[in-house]
Amino acid sequence: MMKKTGILFCRCSASVVSAEKLDELADGLGKYDADVYELQDLCALTVNEKDVLNTIGNEFDKKIIIACYPRAVKNMLRQGEIEFGDFEVLNFKELSSAEIFSKIEIGYQIPKGEARYQVQATDLNVPAWFPVIDESLCNLCGKCARFCLFGVYTYNKKSLKVVDPLACKNKCPACGRTCPTQAIMFPRLDENSVLAGAEPGEKKVTIDKGSLLTTLNQRNQNRRNIFRQGVVQQAEDERRKAIEEFKLGVDKKEKND
Template sequence: MTNKTCLIFCNCGAGIISDDKKEELSEAFKPLGVDIYELHDLCAFSLNEKDFLHELDQNYDKTLIAACYPRAIKNMFEQNGVQLSNYEVFNFREAGVEQITADVSAKIEEKQDETFYEIKNIDLKVPAWYPIIDKSRCTLCGQCARFCVFGVYSYNKKSLEVANPLSCKNNCPACGRTCPASAIIFPRLPENSALSGAEPSDNKKAAGNDQKGNLFVMLNERNNARRNIFRQGAFQQAEEEKKRALEELKNSLKNPKNDA
């Protein structure tokens, strides 16, 4: 019985890793003995090309993914309705070329004699920059939805969704900086932090979604987290980022690009 594996290599349109590292990874992956799909941007594919990803899942027993933080990819797939039955993510933000190649190779149970390397692009008129909600941490406080002025979120006390992902403004992670639970992720954010998908240092799940949790403890922790946001200057940074995004929007409306 064969165990066919493929590798998805995110070429990260956001430039999270350098072009040199991308090229080194590409060359290091080619001799691994699996079919390789180099995607221009996994964030865009998971939002707009789910059928392609689901087709891969049907054609292969296992999908290995070289991309950014596993937490970011897992929650992005869940949010966008991408259902892969057997996959594993390898973090090229932090691992070096040799390490990630060795880690990927160790997960390949059976090499193929004949393989191919396919490069796939996606044509997006807007950048695939949008927030991902880590629902294992979200307490449904609604802070992100109240802070966002671009209509990205749909919120009530029982539900928070990213209703209009492409309404989010490129390079604006402001709403996520105000989240007291570190539940908002921007996978394309250059900084290496919980906001870009790293595991939060507190490693806590959402007490607010656990009916058996102590309500007073949960509220106290949330209030402390909000105070920390102010103390650390994150709220001020978020205000500056939101202001910059609004200015860019205003300028784009004044000077629309000529599509001709």
């Protein structure tokens, strides 16, 4: 018989939340009568320890994951081909430690006690800009794959996949900026944004009459074009810097050899 609930806590190594908050969460989670797994860290484990995560996922019929944005976590597990079944995510980027503990104790009815606390770690060093695709938003346009020069993606008209996330360069979320549907996320990005995994905002139209609507639509389109040009330029700059850093790394390696 499967155990009812397991708590999985990502001790993120990308500093998307402070070390103090991670310590506070670890300490607090140790005081609940529950099976708690401290994952060091979830991104790395989805690449290097898939069997471990699948085993944990199969052990419980309900999982509470304490990590970053739910959209990012859901798609990262799917991308890693990890079967986690029924789970919910408590976002430690937006929720305070007290709010997380309240949800565990009141919302999930987990009593205080002594946790059965385990640490799952990996030595894998994941780039800070580990990309994740939201398949529900991806329209398979292939812009990201064509824009990336580091072999992170494979693409054809029927499929887009992240095949080498570790090839992604630090401080180069350029492909995500070029995505027209905001389908690419970087869970290790230190900001609260759609690019980091927040839900894209809904577009609303509140005026529906006559020439005023036409004028406003044209003005909004002009603004979007200007904004888009700025985003594309930013993406080009980020990609250029990543290439320069890559070349420097190759040069240093050749000199050392």
